[in-house]
Ligand code: FES
């Protein structure tokens with residue numbers, strides 16, 4: 001079986017097709033940025049993008065990926081390493097505490113902004129509610145997203 | 160009730176609960192008496208004035224360049240300046256804030272330095288742990304002294320190179336300068352000379368006047384932020400070592416059950432399974448419980464094998480805990496006198512002489528730590544040594560327990576500190592390290608032991624539930640004159656999970672005060688959980704004070720300030736920094752003022768105020784909430800009918816006095832996070848037990864608050880300059896629940912006395 005992650009195709013060899021994508025990423029491909037938190041689609045620590053859609057990878061069998069493009073936190077920045085505006089906002093606003101949830105948070109936020117570059121507060125909440133943060137960094141997460149949304153807004157206004 | 164051995168569980172718990180409340184804990188810094196000649200350098204003053212020895216790697220020479228490595232915290236070489244963060248990072252920010260202290264005294268350019276997590280070395284660093292909000296207070300002076308010593312040596316090196324008096328020189332941005340001549344030289348260029356100099360005596364070292372601080376007190380972003388947003392491996396769970404296998408350990412769902420039989424041979428045949436074996440446990444509930452270990456080629460294969468594993472458990476020694484039975488028993492005990500812990504004045508006489516009284520039965524459920532990264536540990540046993548990669552808050556005791564499991568000496572165990580995906584007290588206990596060591600001991604390969612979320616909840620050391628029968632009274636002036644706190648706790652292994660003392664608020668502030676305690680039999684382990692004791696006592700005592708203010712028909716803020724009374728110290732307190740009523744009143748007044756206490760509020764909206772002192776921090780919080788109308792009647796967890804009501808927490812204003820702030824960004828983050836954690840916990844978090852089993856084992860039933868419910872949080876800090884800094888990981892947690900509870904009462908007249916308050920029908924908008 002083959003899957004494409006962050007633009008690279010990986011040959012997985014013999015693998016149980018039911019293996020959740022989460023564990024394929026972590027154990028087989030050493031892409032450990034995607035985290036295990038609950039295994040039952042409740043916490044969002046394992047969130048990845050499958051063809052641009054958010055997906056909790058802990059219950060998503062690898063066989064379901066097919067030809068789709070998987071994006072993990074390791075593939076969010078540009079190939080040359082340039083961070084996205086959201087990643088930069090996460091650093092500048094010092095969002096993380098323990099940081100364990102943040103890969104999933106950033107993935108959810110990236111998916112939101114790619115579809116809706118200027119989300120309202122309610123839209124931010126709706127997109128981010130699936131991602132738990134045990135340390136309670138929700139306020140900063142929202143502020144980081146709003147900062148990028150605001151600069152998108154002024155970008156639009158300025159033509 | 161149980162024959163289980165609880166050694167080592169209560170040891171730490173007591174340190175963090177009882178002593179923090181009784182108020183006389185001084186962290187016994189371990190001082191090593193060492194031959195000076197064993198060390199290249201000596202530096203650092205510990206509180207008592209004793210010298211702390213630093214074992215140092217010998218200076219390494221590269222051609223004509225020698226590294227300057229004056230202590231365990233600083234290395235200056237051709238690459239630049241590296242600062243070593245000694246304590247575990249669990250999200251409290253010490254990997255950033257501790258090196259900031261070093262950089263400040265060193266006058267190092269923060270933007271240029273590199274921060275590395277240090278190895279475990281008791282000789283070089285003393286105790287390296289994360290707990291009790293101690294990392295800042297226990298390291299502050301030590302780090303400043305060590306760093307100022309290094310700075311003095313760099314200045315001396317420049318003085319010798321330029322042949323001038325060191326008194327003509329100053330430092331800035333990793334350089335020594337002579338202002339009169341405009342000469343400058345970088346620390347890197349001085350490293351070789353500095354490394355050859357004798358270490359000045361600690362008496363000759365002058366620390367900076369805090370007024371000259373350039374870095375401390377500013378907002379500095381976390382040193383791992385970039386690695387985090389790129390998803391780089393930082394956490395224990397991210398560790399991969401060559402030839403590593405993946406292990407799962409299945410224990411009895413009722414604590415203390417042992418393995419009768421299991422389909423081990425069948426499981427061994429499953430795809431990817433490398434080995435399956437039982438472990439007997441070592442009789443110590445805090446180290447190794449009996450179970451079945453599965454080693455496989457991947458986590459998923461190990462999990463599949465676990466699913467197919469069929470174990471017959473012998474539960475004769477296992478927990479029989481029942482929350483519903485405990486509640487009934489507690490309600491009965493609440494009506495009887497319990498054993499007296501403290502008694503001042505005459506409570507009964509005060510009640511008789513009173514003008515108004517209040518009485519309330521408060522209760523709170525068990526909760527679990529639930530750090531988002533489930534417990535895990537990678538272990539490689541090599542016959543005569545053991546290497547560990549562990550996300551632990553107490554690396555020193557992790558080494559000891561792992562040595563114990565493998566028959567090695569602690570000196571044969573190496574532990575790599577990994578970033579922890581949350582701690583909250585859970586990782587003070589190293590049962591997962593014990594298990595990993597015991598499994599690795601029987602494995603050819605290094606193994607990564609992974610707990611599932613269900614394991615993490617079921618085998619937690621819980622924050623114990625508890626019950627308080629509260630009674631009190633006011634006199635004709637509305638002054639609180641009598642207070643009785645009758646506490647019913649749980650006693651795992653016969654030892655109380657938590658204890659009240661005469662020092663618990665309002666001890667020392669009320670004339671007639673009685674404190675009593677009783678305990679219920681229990682088996683599940685209970686231990687330190689963010690702000691132990693205080694995290695629930697604050698709710699009980701600050702809400703009950705509000706009840707008394709209401710009974711007296713007085714303003715809650717006015718009554719709280721009256722109880723605090725004249726500015727004075729009360730007890731020696733945590734690390735010798737006891738509660739001071741003046742500091743308390745100042746934060747209360749500041750929070751009230753910034754929140755607009757007394758202003759006109761819309762209908763069904765109210766404000767509540769609460770104060771609590773814990774971990775040497777003085778914190779006041781004011782919450783502003785709205786309560787919706789009564790909705791349908793539903794059954795709560797306890798099977799009682801309750802009316803649902805929507806709660807909106809608009810804003811929480813927090814005023815803290817924890818002395819000077821090290822990293823303002825980190826401090827604000829801790830305040831926001833503590834408010835959200837405390838709100839989440841008070842709303843809906845509960846672990847109930849029946850038949851010796853936790854009834855909630857994952858986030859579907861243990862519903863941590865989601866982003867949309869976050870209130871606005873305003874953080875204010877008071878620093879009078881008179882007090883040393885103390886930690887901020889815990890003390891903001893306790894006052895939140897009573898501030899919200901009191902605000903609910905102000906908004907709708909319903910007095911919440913149960914945590915979580917979903918038990919009384921409330922849910923967050
Ligand atoms: S691990 Fe997938 S949602 Fe929690």
Ligand code: FES
Pocket residue numbers: 096097098099100101102132133134135136137250531580581
């Ligand atoms: S930062 Fe710790 S779980 Fe979100």
